[in-house]
Amino acid sequence: MCSLRSLSTWSSLYHLFNTSRGLLPDDCSFPSHSMDGGEKPHPRVQSVYDAWLASRVLGRGELLVPGAHRKFSLLNIKLALFIVHNCAYDFFSHILSLNPVRTSVMMALNIIRSIFPAFRGYSQALIIDELQSLITSGNFTWTRLLHLVATELVRRIFESLLDSFAVANETIVMDSARFHVEYVQMEQRVRLDIPTLSDSAVRDLLHESDLFARSFSGSGFGLLSPLDFIHIISLVTELLSHTLLILSLTGGATHYGVLLLSIFSATLPLLVTCIGCPQPHSETLYTPREARAADRQEKMRNLAYNDAHRPEIELFGLGDWILKTWASARKVVLDSEQSQQLRDSSLLSKLNFSDFLFALQNIPLVLLLQTSSASLGSLTLYRSSIQSVILTSRNLLATSRMVFQGIFFMSAFCAGKTLKPKMQPDEQDAVYYHPSPHGATITARGLSYTYPGCSEPALRDVSFTLRAGETLAIVGYNGSGKSTLAKILLRIMDHDLGDLVVNGFDIRRYNPADYHQHLTAVFQGFSKFNTTVRENVGMGRVEKIRSRSTIDTAIHLAEADNVVDSLPYGLRTLLETPGFEMMSYSGSGCMGSLRHHGLSGGEWQRLSIARAFMRANEPQVDLLLFDEPTSSLDAHAQNQIFDTIDKISRSPTTGARIKSCIFITHRLSTARRADKVALMKNGVSTSPPAFQRPD
Template sequence: MRSPQYYRSNMRHRMASRRLLFPADFQLTHKSSSSKSQQKGPQNVYDAWLASRELPAQPGHYLVPGAPRPLTMENARLALFITKASTLDFFKVLFELNPLRTTLMMSLNVVRSLFPAFRGYSQALIVDELQSLIASESFTWSRLVYLVSTEVIRRVIEGCLDSFAASNENIVMGSARFYIEYKQMEQRVRLDVPTLADPGVRALLQESELFARSFTGSGFGILSPLEFIHIISLLTEIFSHIILIISLTRGVSHFGILVLSIFSTMLPMILSWFTCQRQETETVGGLKEARAADRQERLRSLAYSDLHRPEIALFGLGDWILKSWTSARKIVLASEQPYYARNTSILDQFNLNELVSAVQNIPLLLLFQTSSASLGSLTVYRTSIQSLLYACRNLVSTSKMVFQGIFLMSAFTASTKLKPRLNPRHDDVVPYISQTGGVSITAKNLSYTYPGSSEPALRNINFTLEPGETLAIVGYNGSGKSTLAKLLLRIVDYDRGSLLVNGVDIRRYNPAEYHSHLSAVFQGFSKFSTTVKENVGLGNVDKITYKPAIETAVHLAEADTLVKSLPTGLKTMLETPGYESLSYPGMMMQEDTTQRHGLSGGEWQRIALARAFMRANEPGIDMFLFDEPTSALDAHAQNQIFDTVAKISRSPSGERTKTVIFITHRLSTARRADKVAMMENGTITEFGTHDELIRKNGTYASLYRASI
């Protein structure tokens, strides 16, 4: 059995991922052998990221997303390549978010790294004065009082500076965190279904998500993408202690004390470990913040859910999701105050452990009575060596985390270059031009196979539909009806054949532009965890706040009575399946004080119809596609809906203005259509008018007679 630490990716998917990211490089890599590619090294950040996940001597086997990379020479070279290729540009972007505060943060970190060495030297002066007090009767207390007072003032200033630096760093990291999370959300709502179905892309996005979450302290331990600043601070601290130790070491006696100090420091440093880790943030407490937290997670669910992807693409919800999430996220971030900033005082920074350690050296006074060495030098040795060991240990652990963080950052960088697979090349784009009377469709030998499946879901689909005609697609369950609908709506791409819309290859249309001329009800339509108003208004986000448009859509869907029966009408919050169990790492759980109302299947279906009808009267809408739009409605309600569809697909004078396609199991409604397509086993076996198919006396005729 394969280890759970890796999985084997299909080579076809791997190469498809490369083509998505870097089309030009793909052609070069595809032509060259794998050995040559390894000799030349990675061509881009994505290549380096993918190579870092590949297990040594096991081609085609990869670490699971998020697994730490082993520290090898090959991975070190990959990390160096990524650093040169993207790290500087990435940190330049972060720097430009808050240039003054970022500069201040870096400067303060370096300054604060000098504190330990200066602190040890200051304590040494105090101990030397105390030694003189005991050894000499001519000593005056004023000097000792002055040094102690200076030490107290220094510690107070140091505490204030630490508090300010922590507050400033929180602001800088908050800005960076918001930027990364926004880019993550932006990518999710921009990518289409075929792109997200690719396993290589999914792995890339998972590690990109880990990188985004590392700004909150999760991920690999306490990894933060800005740990490189910590490395600089640690190096500065190490060098400052080394310089201090060298400056004090004069002669054999000092060298002996240094050796003694090193020996004693190797013992367990008990006092240095008695620290309590504080909780950095508190949960959101106010009602406004709680609602914002709830809304941001619902929008996050909307952006990340594959279930909602078709309607996000069709109705162009990407910008609306980003705008709404931004508004809610800013409220949540504003409420997250640093815990230590509110609940600690300067006295908390006043650490007495080091002073106690210094006092413990007094019994060694007699040791130095006959030596030129002082007790202060022993204090400096001990504190500096302790700090050196602690800093070196931190440097090693931080360097390991930074090493892992480089590969997570490469995933984020590579993910920002992902292009939706359905988007045509710039040179191939053809603007969509609305035709009088709706769209014309010509399908020739269309075939489609779902990723990972060996059997095609569609094969050799052929039909022609003229502008303004109505097509009914019927057939058994699993015959490919819904899959064909997704092809026609440009949600997925076909493998072979051709599909012309208004005489133009559908692949040459920009999907977003094409979708703006369509409206649809999917069989598995989305049930958004929000108000009735938003559930309906999402069908046309430009009018989501325009109540008359929403009321018109509700009326067209015959949902007036339903809305009036709800507790607060259009403002009623709807309960959706699975919402209560929805959670994400770092999600702030709050008690939901808003009462949610559940709907039956038929009631939800009317809401979905109303959403589609939000575009009913919009200019430029050329096609309606309904996938089982009335499966949960009774026969009377079904007839009313189809009467409405027939009415809105024509002009006031009776001319046809829209092409209508509907999928149905109820063959009694199929006779309403101009054309009927009978599907079996992924292909159209019969196509024509209802009367023609009845006369043909085939499968359709048999099913129709059995249904009446």
């Protein structure tokens, strides 16, 4: 563990770095006041995000692997208290407000149920004592025995019914909490933009936030759901109830000596386990080196088993590298498991203490039998209570460990809600996009962009001007930066240097969601969703996804009528493509019996064009961008599509240009359709006079 000074430096630099890039708001929504009026874990820890990050710092600039368990240390305990004080109350109060009555009932029933073991032992002890009394007095009757058994049976039936009700009620509470947490988690994902999601710190934060969300469904490895904190209260209640029973049976110096001997005999197995295995196995699985190895092992396994990666694996000869990397990581994991097994098979753990401990725990019973107040029922209750105290204490310790780890994952979830998309402008700088009746006007000056981790820029000093209603063709070889420029113009990615002005305002002042409503595009790597034709097209304008006329119009504009007509179920045909999960939307109906149908590259491209045409005719759309939209189509189909694009970009009454258009192509015949041509080469754009179309 690094020193407090090194932690301060690393945490503060990391936080300032991420804040300067717009990952976090300058004023985090969580309060930064100190814990209970005292000092914070460290002066540099101002927010829950800072506390989460500080808990991952190992020293020398290294961070724990996402999902790794935090060590018990004074610093981490302070950080956990800071997190609980700053976000736990708001989180739990919101969760509890989802079902306030049922949640209150759940907590009350858990406390009541925690008393049942002690009450059960006491009830059974009374039966044993009464039977002993009946037998020794000679007044034993089967009627009395059946009465005692029936009483115990009724008690157990009542306890079972209460348990059933408690479980059903808890399921309802947990389901509502799980839905809320998963919804918030999905909301975090969909509102963040690509530059934000590409940041390693954000990916780590969202990974641990995912673990927190999964804990509500019981799939969080080594974790408890936050609502399971009531298990701690239940265990404490159970521990107290057994302790009270023990104390009620203990009196005098002899009895206290017997109590100490009983505790020693019951805790001896725990001491032997601790000597043979100093640390829990769950902790050793999460050491940084082993966690990294386990993560790398799973990544290599996914590469080997995922068919979507098979073409690249074969093309680039990745098989040997995958095997070598997996083997190296797997050996680390197996060495860890072997070390654990060696500890478990140590001499102390292999010694058979069972008979010895059984005899040892009988000594207190023999001593208590010497007193006149001792009975068979009280002796049985005494011994079972001692063992229950030890077992409950172990469960309480294990539960507390998991709750401690869950606090830091909860901090990732809470901090994730404060993440600010990098491309979202500050409120005081933001402006609304006002479409032009004649098309968008774009001015680019010195645009440059370098992908993270790359030394050479993908774009370098790109400049051009597109007046309202004009058409710009961007041509160039593969890898020249055309698609990168398209993503920057579409506000999918942000440029590093230069200025980009759209309709008189810096593009960075537009909210991306608002900006995107006024343009449409076809991407070169368009998505092929494993769902119906209707939804593949309709996602271009989801508010019209159920409008048959709108979808038919888009398909007709994309010259895709024959494609849809040739499919067995028309718009309801399920399309199949590898690499994407099955998607389902409201209104899609039950389609489990329909067979998936494959399409050719050209057919898929026509559907992607239809998707873009879903909103192309809308008056608020003043910019059309097409990245190699006809690369899989023949020359005749290509001309038809570009004729349609030209028709859409003009007024149906006057024929005047009302939309600006940018299309990326490697075909010179297509480029001649444009008013202007930008030639891209090694990330730099030029405007060759030979391709300027005369006015």
